[in-house]
Amino acid sequence: MEVGPRDGLQNEKTLISTQDKLELVRRAIDAGARRIEVTSFVNPRRVPQMADAAEVCAGLPEVEGVLYTGLVMNAKGGERAIATGRIHELGAVCVASDRFAIANQGQTSLESVDAAKGLIAMAQDAGLRGQATIGAAFGCPFEGEIAEEHVVEMARKLAEANPVEIALADTIGVADPAHVSRLVRAVSEAIGSTPVRVHFHNTRGTGIANVWAAVEAGARVVDAALGGLGGCPFAPGAAGNVASEDVVYMLHRAGVATGMDLGKLVEANQWLATVMERTLPSMVARAPAFPKPVETAEA
Numbered sequence: 001m002e003v004g005p006r007d008g009l010q011n012e013k014t015l016i017s018t019q020d021k022l023e024l025v026r027r028a029i030d031a032g033a034r035r036i037e038v039t040s041f042v043n044p045r046r047v048p049q050m051a052d053a054a055e056v057c058a059g060l061p062e063v064e065g066v067l068y069t070g071l072v073m074n075a076k077g078g079e080r081a082i083a084t085g086r087i088h089e090l091g092a093v094c095v096a097s098d099r100f101a102i103a104n105q106g107q108t109s110l111e112s113v114d115a116a117k118g119l120i121a122m123a124q125d126a127g128l129r130g131q132a133t134i135g136a137a138f139g140c141p142f143e144g145e146i147a148e149e150h151v152v153e154m155a156r157k158l159a160e161a162n163p164v165e166i167a168l169a170d171t172i173g174v175a176d177p178a179h180v181s182r183l184v185r186a187v188s189e190a191i192g193s194t195p196v197r198v199h200f201h202n203t204r205g206t207g208i209a210n211v212w213a214a215v216e217a218g219a220r221v222v223d224a225a226l227g228g229l230g231g232c233p234f235a236p237g238a239a240g241n242v243a244s245e246d247v248v249y250m251l252h253r254a255g256v257a258t259g260m261d262l263g264k265l266v267e268a269n270q271w272l273a274t275v276m277e278r279t280l281p282s283m284v285a286r287a288p289a290f291p292k293p294v295e296t297a298e299a
Contacts, residue, residue, distance in 0.1 A: 001197070002033040004226040004272075005056070006040050006071055007241055010049050011231035012276070018052045020275050022059045027271065028226060028244075029063055031264035037091065037223075040071035041080040047233060057084035067129070073105050074115065078122045090123035092116035094158070095135040096151050099142035100171075104135065104234045113154050117161040124162070132158045133167035133199060137183065139174035141235050148183055152190045159191040165221060166194055170210065171235050173203025177213035184217035197221035200242045202228060202281070207242040208250055215256065222247055227269050227280030243282035245269055263289075 005024050009016050021039075028036055038060060044051035053070070060068055069089040070081040081087045094112035095101035101112045116132040123130030137151045155166050168183060180198070188196050198214040198221070200207040211222055228243030245265045251258050262284070269285040279286070 001035045001037060001069070001221055001223050002028045002226065002244060003037040003199070003223045003241060004028065004229060004244065006037040006050070007199075007223070007232075008225035008227065008229035010040065010047055011233055012049055012229070014276075015049060016275065018055045018059065021052070021056050022061075024226065024268075024272065025056075026061060027264070027268040029061065029066055030261075031244075031268055032258070032260040033244075034065055034259065035067045035069065035089075035221075037069040037071060038087075040073075041077035042071070042073055053080070054084055057081075057086040060086050069131075072119055075118065075122065078119050082122075082126045082128065087128065089129035089131060089164070090119055092119035092130065092132040093135055094132060094154060096137050096146045096154065097140035097143040100136045100140045100235065103142070104232075109150075109154070113157050116158060120158075120161040120163045129164045130161070131163045131165045131167065131197070132161075133169050133197075134158075135169045136171045136235070137168040138170040138179055139172060141172050148186060151183060152186050155187045156190045159194050163194065165197045166191060167197035167199050167221075167223070168214075169199035169223075170201055170207075171199075171232055173201035173207065173239055175200065175210050176206055177209045180210045180213040181217045184214050184219050188218050195220035197223065199223040201230060201239055202242050203239040208246055211242055211247055212250065212254070215251070224248075226265065226282075227272050227276075227285070228282040229272075229276070229280060240281045243269075243280075243284070245282045245284040249284045 039053040067088040070087040072078045094116040120130030224244040224247040225241035228240040230241035248260045
């Protein structure tokens with residue numbers, strides 16, 4: 001799932017125009033993305049970058065087979081997302097620690113699970129898909145280590161709402177591959193047929209290794225952001241997401257098909273770098289193409 005338009009941009013200080021956000025969506029689709037987190041329906045005073053959520057939705061291209069996700073934190077946000085008529089999926093968030101859950105959405109950890117279940121039901125009642133992310137599943141910026149058993153129990157409770165999937169998010173980039181493998185397997189076992197999605201930040205350079213560990217452990221969907229942009233306004237020290245280009249390169253080299261076009265992702269990276277007026281964190285976009293394209297001799 002391409003999360004650049006939302007998680008990639010939400011923490012940027014310079015406001016990105018609605019048209020540039022829509023161009024990012026169009027370029028992601030052209031590169032093969034078929035599921036895109038396009039915006040969040042949150043308080044614009046807290047996350048100014050997402051204040052144009054309705055305008056972004058109004059301009060989204062209609063492309064067969066492409067699903068648009070809107071992040072929502074409460075019923076009011078869910079109602080706004082549904083009212084656009086352009087969102088196919090509501091993404092709810094609950095948080096694995098009380099202090100971060102209170103900072104992020106004014107609820108305790110268990111209260112955030114109940115709220116997420118309510119948002120999944122709201123989506124289903126509106127004929128949409130509903131899914132949930134467990135934030136800070138691998139570590140909290142305020143409380144430190146998070147008990148794996150607590151995350152598993154959260155996932156088990158979320159599964160009662162029949163979401164299309166449950167995501168485990170390393171919000172501040174502290175996970176390691178062994179931890180990822182353990183937790184993905186434990187959650188998968190606890191929630192049965194409900195797929196597991198993963199969301200990693202590359203704060204400490206372990207993001208790509210964590211993606212591979214998650215895929216090997218059975219994760220079905222990987223979040224990634226074009227260029228490796230990202231961060232959370234309420235999580236001190238959170239750095240960028242794993243880059244879409246880097247994830248696709250690794251998976252393709254390992255023989256895992258993604259349906260994505262790496263060359264077009266690199267082109268989109270170069271375009272986005274001009275918008276952001278800086279080189280983006282992605283590594284693959286800065287490296288020479290490999291393997292080199294085969295040169296054809298002219299007649």
